[in-house]
Amino acid sequence: MMADKVRTRFAPSPTGTVHLGSLRTALFAWLWARHAEGDFVLRIEDTDTKRFDPDSVAGIMEGLRWLGLDWDEGPDIGGPFGPYTQSERGALYRDHAQRLLSSDKSYRCFCSPERLQRLRQEQRAAKRQPQYDGACRHLSHDESAARAAVGEPFTIRLRLPAQAQITFHDVIRGDITVAASTLQDPILVKSDGMAVYHLAAVVDDHRMHISHVLRGEEWIATAPYHVLLYEAFGWDTPAWVHLPVILNPDGKGKMSKRHQGERHLPVNVQDFMTAGVLPDAMFNFLSLLGWTPDASKELFTRQELIDRFELAMISPAAAKMPYAKLEWMNGEYVRRLSSQAFRSVSTPFLARAFGKSETAVDQMAGLDYVLPEIQTRVKTLREVAPWLSWAFKSAADMEYTPIDMLIGRQLDARQSAETLEVCQAMLEEAVPFEPKVLQALFRVAAQEQDMKLGSLLGPVRGAISGAKVSPPLFEMMAALGRRECQARIHRAHTALVAEDVARS
């Protein structure tokens, strides 16, 4: 046995993408390994061939890398205790099952799935706990061996020892005691010869020297089987750490997509990636979901989180996923980005939103005027594009409907048109065509017209952006350039005049 080195693992089954709850489990396991300068292992649990999705392994790795969780051993990089994919470890499990069989700690069960299902139904109907009735428990060695030799299909079940109750220690919750009467001899090996999770996970965790098993609390109910298996093999158990589940925002059940309806709240790692959540923000946010390193603050660097992480400080209570807080935190991280960094992380989102190549977006020099302004206005990167739709159009594409967007506060259509005329005339004077110069000019104009700056700017904002709400005007204008601004104002003016005629 190795020294008491901390070794944790993340052991997803490749049946889809990484779910929020799994991601948090992976993060905590990683934090604990890094905190203790131990190892973090990635293991793929694909013993269920029916549900296996070959593409999902890549997705899992992509998600972990995105969050910044690197693994020291895993299917792609190997390691001293490989292979790290359970489907490649079948012989090992069969060998261990055999050991249990020879020592009579397990037995062959010839019951068909149909019989078992019927049994469960009857028990449920009788309001009793669905449980294996132990039909094959006392088969003689000879009969068992003979039936197997003839080729009759069988599973292997663990023979639970006779004891009143089983107690194990959970790092977060303390001792948990379960009455043995609620347990049944669990299947270890399926009739196709493949190990079931319980066997595979226990054998692997032991062989891979996992010191702390972090997993969701949905595993508490089956933990006694694992403890009993360790006992049957004569091995020391790892420390058990059952993390609380993450609930839907409405508190109804575990986080899942089906509960979100039309709202499409992000649930899988990829959802958060496409929503434009920053990995650093997600890392910070997820760390604080169930754990508080310091009650007086919310924003922590990765290193601070690693340094302070403590398993025993994790809350045992399930939490409803606080999306609003994630958004807020992501906004904090967005605002802390340098202008350059913000531009580069936004580029892919802009390219996708406007159907352009990233290079094309990169070449739009004018964006540098407005992007820093947008940086304070978004919480996620996906929100950047809607602030910039005006930048990806030409004057000819501008549509001013409803027309109100061109009408200034306390002005009518005619007055708004006149305002545009004044501004139009002014644009030639703006040299260079920069936000500061434009601002100075417009302030003077507002004074001369005896108008509030806001009123004067209203129609121009509409003309330039095609909306009543937009990024700061002068930055937009500088981004577009003099010619384009003139063209838009002209077009808007025409629309206003037409409106004025229609109204009178």
Add this chain to the structure above:
RNA sequence: GCCCCCAUCGUCUAGAGGACUAGGACUCAAGCCUUUCAAGCUUGCUACAGGGGUUCGAAUCCCCUUGGGGGCACCA
């Protein structure tokens, strides 16, 4: 139905018997700032699920009730 886990503001949480007139953050509301919308700053609202114990003293320990969650597969 049975077993297990959990329970502080609307939400995420601090709190490990006295430092609690229960702290922070998000959300929400108001004000300031202001070029629309944000951001920023200031202020405000709101909680120990209920009932019994233990104790000089309980949000903190115990029990019951209630509520919520998880589990009860040849899935993980």
